[in-house]
Amino acid sequence: METQFLVSLTLILATFALYIGIAVFNTAKKTSDFYVADRGVPPVFNGMAIGADWMSAASFIGMAGTVMLLGYDGLAYIMGWTGGYLLLTFLLAPQLRKYGRYTVPEFIGDRYKNDTARLIAAAATIIISFTYSVGQLAGSGVVIGRLLEVNTAVGTLVGVVLIAFYSALGGMKGITWTQVAQYVVLIAAYVIPVVFMALQLTNNPLPWISYGEVVSEFTTLDQELGITEYLVPFTEGTKWQFIALMFTLMAGTAGLPHVITRFFTVATMKAARWSGAWALVFIGLLYLSAPAYAAFSRFILMTQVAGSQIDNLPAWTQSWVDTGQLSVADTSGDGTLQWSELVISGDIVVMATPEIANLGIFVIGLMAAGAMAAALSTAGGLMITISAALSHDIYYRSINPKATDRKRLAVGRWSIVIATVVAGLIALNPPGAITQIVAWAFALASGTFFPALVLGVWWRRANGPGVVAGLLVGLTVTLTYIFLAKFGGITLLGIIDTGAGIFGAAAGFLTNIIVSLSTKPPTQQTVEEVTDLRYPEQLKYENGEVWVKEKAE
Amino acid sequence: MKKIDKKTADAYFRTRTTLIVIYLIIGFCVSYGVVLFAEPLSSITFLNMPLHYYMGAQGAVLTFIFLLFVNAIVSDFVDRKFGLLDLDKEEENESGKAVNK
Numbered sequence: 001m002e003t004q005f006l007v008s009l010t011l012i013l014a015t016f017a018l019y020i021g022i023a024v025f026n027t028a029k030k031t032s033d034f035y036v037a038d039r040g041v042p043p044v045f046n047g048m049a050i051g052a053d054w055m056s057a058a059s060f061i062g063m064a065g066t067v068m069l070l071g072y073d074g075l076a077y078i079m080g081w082t083g084g085y086l087l088l089t090f091l092l093a094p095q096l097r098k099y100g101r102y103t104v105p106e107f108i109g110d111r112y113k114n115d116t117a118r119l120i121a122a123a124a125t126i127i128i129s130f131t132y133s134v135g136q137l138a139g140s141g142v143v144i145g146r147l148l149e150v151n152t153a154v155g156t157l158v159g160v161v162l163i164a165f166y167s168a169l170g171g172m173k174g175i176t177w178t179q180v181a182q183y184v185v186l187i188a189a190y191v192i193p194v195v196f197m198a199l200q201l202t203n204n205p206l207p208w209i210s211y212g213e214v215v216s217e218f219t220t221l222d223q224e225l226g227i228t229e230y231l232v233p234f235t236e237g238t239k240w241q242f243i244a245l246m247f248t249l250m251a252g253t254a255g256l257p258h259v260i261t262r263f264f265t266v267a268t269m270k271a272a273r274w275s276g277a278w279a280l281v282f283i284g285l286l287y288l289s290a291p292a293y294a295a296f297s298r299f300i301l302m303t304q305v306a307g308s309q310i311d312n313l314p315a316w317t318q319s320w321v322d323t324g325q326l327s328v329a330d331t332s333g334d335g336t337l338q339w340s341e342l343v344i345s346g347d348i349v350v351m352a353t354p355e356i357a358n359l360g361i362f363v364i365g366l367m368a369a370g371a372m373a374a375a376l377s378t379a380g381g382l383m384i385t386i387s388a389a390l391s392h393d394i395y396y397r398s399i400n401p402k403a404t405d406r407k408r409l410a411v412g413r414w415s416i417v418i419a420t421v422v423a424g425l426i427a428l429n430p431p432g433a434i435t436q437i438v439a440w441a442f443a444l445a446s447g448t449f450f451p452a453l454v455l456g457v458w459w460r461r462a463n464g465p466g467v468v469a470g471l472l473v474g475l476t477v478t479l480t481y482i483f484l485a486k487f488g489g490i491t492l493l494g495i496i497d498t499g500a501g502i503f504g505a506a507a508g509f510l511t512n513i514i515v516s517l518s519t520k521p522p523t524q525q526t527v528e529e530v531t532d533l534r535y536p537e538q539l540k541y542e543n544g545e546v547w548v549k550e551k552a553e
Numbered sequence: 554m555k556k557i558d559k560k561t562a563d564a565y566f567r568t569r570t571t572l573i574v575i576y577l578i579i580g581f582c583v584s585y586g587v588v589l590f591a592e593p594l595s596s597i598t599f600l601n602m603p604l605h606y607y608m609g610a611q612g613a614v615l616t617f618i619f620l621l622f623v624n625a626i627v628s629d630f631v632d633r634k635f636g637l638l639d640l641d642k643e644e645e646n647e648s649g650k651a652v653n654k
Contacts, residue, residue: 067610072591075609079584082614086580089621090573208611212601231606233591242588273628277621284614291610534566536632539557546562548555 004361011365012144012372015185016162019178019376041265045180047278050262052179052186052373053381054279055286056132057139058438060186060374064293065349071228073236074294078287080246082280084253089276092254094269095457095533102264103385104257104449105393111456113526114464115398120471122393124448125257126386130423132258132441133382137163137420137427140375143368153428159372160424163379164417176265179381182373187285189370193353193363194289197296200357207292214299221302225339230298237494244499245439251505252442255449258385269536297349300356306339313337316355320348379423383416390415439498440482447478447504455512460530466516474508565635572627576620583608583616 041049059081067074101107105125109118137156144155198207201214218230228235234242253259262279266272304314310330320326327343330336351371354363391411396403403411448471455462455470481500484490495502521527532541540547587594587608597604600611 072606072609075606079609079613082617083580083584086577086617086620090576090624209600212607215606216598216601231595231603233588233595233605239588239591243585246584246588270625270629270632273621273625277618277625280618280621284618287614288611535562536565539562541562544559546557546559548557 004364007361008365008368011362011369015181015369015373018181019373020162020165022178022181041176043266043271043274044278046176046262046266046271046275047280048183048282049176049179049265050259050275050279051282051286052183052377053262054259054283054378055186055374056378056438057136057143057371057375059286059290060190060371061139061143061350063287064290064297065345067291068294068298068349069344070236071230072233073242075291076242076246077249078290080249081253082284082287083246084250085276085280085283087250087254088259088263089273089280092260092453092457093263093272093276096260096453097263097266097272098269098533098537099529103388103392104260104453105389106397108452108456108467109393109397111526111530112462112464112467113523114468117452117464117467117471118393118397120468121449121452122389124444124471124475125389125393128256128441128444128448129258129382129385129389130419131437131444132256133379133386133419133423134426135437135441136375136379136382137424140372140379141427143371143375156424156427159376159379160420163376163383164420179377182377183282185366186370186373186377187282189366189373190286190350191289193350193357193359193367194293194296196359196363197353197357198292201296201299207296208288211292211295214295217299218295225302227339237496240493241495241499244493244495244502247505248439248443248446248499248501251446251450252444252501255445255453256442257389257445257449258381260449260453261381261385261388293349293353297353297356301342301344302339306337306342308337310335310337314356316352319355320352379420383420386419387412387415390419436498440500443478443482443498443501443504444475446501447474447508450505451508451512455509455516457530457533459513459516460527461516461521462512463516463519463522463526465519466512466514469515470508470512473511474504477507478504561635565631568631569628572624572631576624580617580620584613587613 063077066077096104096107099107099111101110103125105118105121108121109115137159140159141152141156144158145152194207195205198210199205202210204210215231222229233239237245263272263275266275305317305328308314310328313328317326317328321328326345326348328337329341331341332338351367354360354367391408395411396408400407451470451474452467456467478500481503482497485495485497485500492503528541528543532539535541535546538549540549587605591605594605594608595603599607602610604612
């Protein structure tokens with residue numbers, strides 16, 4: 001294990017050096033640079049950065065395991081998290097780009113001409129991003145802890161120091177190019193092991209095509225063992241829970257501030273469309289591979305581990321039994337390990353693959369570096385978003401409008417450092433399972449930002465009182481449902497806490513519409529601004545007429 | 554600044570909106586539609602997998618990616634048709650540096 005430790009550490013440090021090198025090289029100078037990278041990032045690379053931002057420790061480590069444990073029902077995560085980019089790119093991104101603000105709360109405040117709405121949105125941004133980043137830091141602690149064989153708490157602290165350092169130094173620009181590098185590292189780490197696994201099990205290096213062979217054997221295997229069938233739908237929850245969860249993840253994705261901010265970094269509406277398309281290609285690569293991981297791992301566990309002599313299990317199982325992630329007690333005492341005697345934690349599926357497939361220490365080290373890239377890149381993007389909400393939307397717009405660029409940059413940097421340290425302290429003792437916290441963040445985003453942004457862009461009649469009421473009611477309904485479903489045992493149509501976003505979004509839309517219609521229409525200026533979003537940026541709408549902008553501006 | 558006909562501008566908006574509605578309906582069918590009819594679809598096999606499983610694991614995601622690229626390409630085409638993308642402007646867009654300077 002000594003060599004493994006050195007190889008893992010070297011790979012992690014080498015990739016960190018690369019990220020920090022890029023951040024230092026791009027040290028932000030102007031305020032606009034710090035938040036949105038001067039809008040000079042080409043769509044393909046912006047797509048990669050969105051991908052790195054998006055794919056967190058939960059996606060990298062946990063998703064394949066979720067699919068393996070839930071079977072068909074786990075696919076709600078795959079469709080939900082990718083389908084969100086459809087809503088985002090079609091309904092929101094180009095228009096938000098044309099409106100030309102730095103942050104989501106700033107858009108809401110200016111579109112609805114309402115300072116209260118901006119402050120509520122800033123608070124919601126901070127709550128959502130902060131919750132999400134606690135999960136990331138906890139995840140990075142687990143990865144560092146397991147692969148470097150240090151205490152999880154020490155791992156978390158290492159992550160905190162790194163994130164605080166390069167986020168504060170480089171701002172968005174550093175992060176955008178850093179995240180391109182992180183994407184490359186994490187996708188290589190994710191795809192290489194599953195390709196080798198596919199070669200070993202199916203003699204085909206393309207897991208996406210070949211894992212069907214393995215999946216097709218599950219029905220017989222499951223029926224022989226008499227267990228819940230992998231391919232049969234709605235075994236883990238009702239059909240409505242599947243749909244509600246899928247909706248929550250889609251709408252939440254389209255409403256997550258740290259994802260939307262990415263679309264402010266492109267030059268034009270055209271570039272926003274292309275960035276969204278490229279982003280989903282890069283994200284899809286991981287999401288299409290996760291079910292393959294799930295299928296191969298389940299197949300190996302069913303055929304090579306279950307049914308073996310208890311004292312003759314494959315060698316790789318031992319190290320995972322030691323970590324408590326895998327339990328192989330022969331409770332029936334017949335000397336053979338039955339499937340029902342196996343207890344598997346979903347987290348081991350991706351991390352154990354290099355060992356299962358015997359890929360050697362270099363690939364295990366790469367895996368560690370990839371998982372770290374996933375955790376750190378997402379946390380970095382979240383920190384920038386929190387810092388922008390604090391220093392731009394709250395400090396600059398409400399507390400000290402005369403603040404100089406330098407002063408605002410300083411506030412931004414300090415808020416990153418403070419937010420990272422506080423999130424890190426909470427992550428030392430996380431309040432719940434990582435995937436659960438993440439799902440709540442999505443439910444909150446779909447109950448608050450999704451209705452406010454969609455109506456803000458597409459409905460000219462939506463006004464300030466409408467959005468304030470909509471944000472508050474959406475937030476309340478989402479929180480209430482999560483609480484009732486989780487602790488009160490009250491559910492509707494079998495929809496549990498992770499599907500709460502569908503109720504929050506419905507309440508948010510309805511409230512915004514009803515309150516807007518029963519209060520004064522927005523001013524002529526607002527109506528013109530929103531009408532202007534219908535046309536590309538070469539056109540300007542003014543006084544009922546449409547103008548082509550001259551080139552010299 | 555030169556004015557363009559409000560009708561032309563509205564035609565542009567209508568075209569774009571219609572297209573987006575079509576894309577969203579397709580996206581809805583391959584995800585929510587398949588989930589709603591998961592049981593009957595499971596008797597069909599595709600790439601060795603029951604169709605409802607295939608659509609959830611690959612089909613829906615591939616359709617989403619396809620739709621986003623179709624949208625990006627068709628939108629560029631629509632912009633050009635309405636005379637909104639002249640050549641040197643487009644070059645500036647590619648490099649992404651022209652705006653905001």
